[in-house]
Amino acid sequence: MSRFPKLLASTLALVLTVSAPVAAGKLGLGTPATPEEVTGWDIDIRPDGEGLPVGKGTVAEGEVIFTEQCAVCHGDFGEGAGRWPVLAGGGETLASHNPVKTIGSYWPYLSTVYDYIYRAMPYGNAQSLSPDETYAIVAYLLYLNDVVTDEEFELSNENFTTVRLPNEDGFIDDERPDTKVAEGGAPCMSDCKAEVKITKRARIIDVTPEDDGDTAGVNVD
Template identity: 70%
Template sequence: MSRFPELLAAAAVSAGIVLAGPALAGKFGLGTKATSEEIAGWDIDVRPDGQGLPEGSGTVSDGEEIFAERCAACHGDFAEGLDRWPVLAGGRDTLKSGNPVKTIGSYWPYLSTVYDYIYRAMPYGDAQSLSPDETYAIVAYLLYMNDVVTDDAFELSKENFTSIRMPNENGFYDDDRDASPIARPHEVCMSDCKTDVKITKRARVIDVTPDSEDGPEGMNVD
């Protein structure tokens, strides 16, 4: 530490250096105020009730062409998934099995999540390059591949979006337990704690969601 703090401070001020401190707190003058157009570009979330959906539409046949060009390299021509990329179709009635296949048709509860995720994050490496019409078309194709709609001439739009009900919409429930099985900060063990942890179940085997009607069974470690 300098033996001449006054000289050091004076030198800093003369050099134009601003020293941090409570007396200097305030606006930093960094960045620019977001415009309404920029905010609209970020405000793209879509909710289960359809709020946030843009105008537009797309057919199953159009979606098949777009999917083949923009999505099939990872997910396969029929949404079956290639290599270790996610499977998007099939898996119905597998959630209670030892090898559950979680797809749009077997697991996802709301169609809004499908649209939101594709429009926001896909295709991989080129996110947000799809137009609303292209996204509607891809979602329509995925609905068809999951037998949620059976008409290959089906057209998905903002107007009929909320009329679509996903097969697993009622497969979720709120965690209504009064106490969480996860330790709170004040409950953290400070003495005579367990020295090791034994894994008693695998999440993939039990598929996380319990079979009992009483609700979640809690932690899967002992």
């Protein structure tokens, strides 16, 4: 009988040891990133031009590269192949029921175009384009969207920030609060509105065919 208290005490000590939180500390895994490795990841481009690599490319050069590297998905003129994204056109469609969001109609900053192409394209072979090739492709996309009209236009890190996309002013800061604050400063978490109404739709897709006399396939708002 005298061994049971000792066994109980040993079991309790073991449970406390296992359940105790592990102190934070180095695990001895991996190695510190070298400056070269950090530079390889630090390739984002900002709207003010920060991060742009030195380089240049013309519209004419971009057309050749785009045809070889991009047209299989996006079409020769950015019209989109199959279900791949459309890159050009769409002007004056954002207020319609079927907005076409392209570089020319929707995107706010040219830096987004360069950054995405340089970082993620072409599909399946990302980051295979040189800075000069990327500048040329972006110049060609500007031409397809009538942002520039000269086939000899050359885009470079020096004139990049002078180019403005048509919808830049279409993006504004949303100053609305994340939650409706009731009197007294407490967020309203329930029963904030007596009724919720849909006032606008970004896009209406009527894909179900209608059959006279059969309301099963009719879209009801």
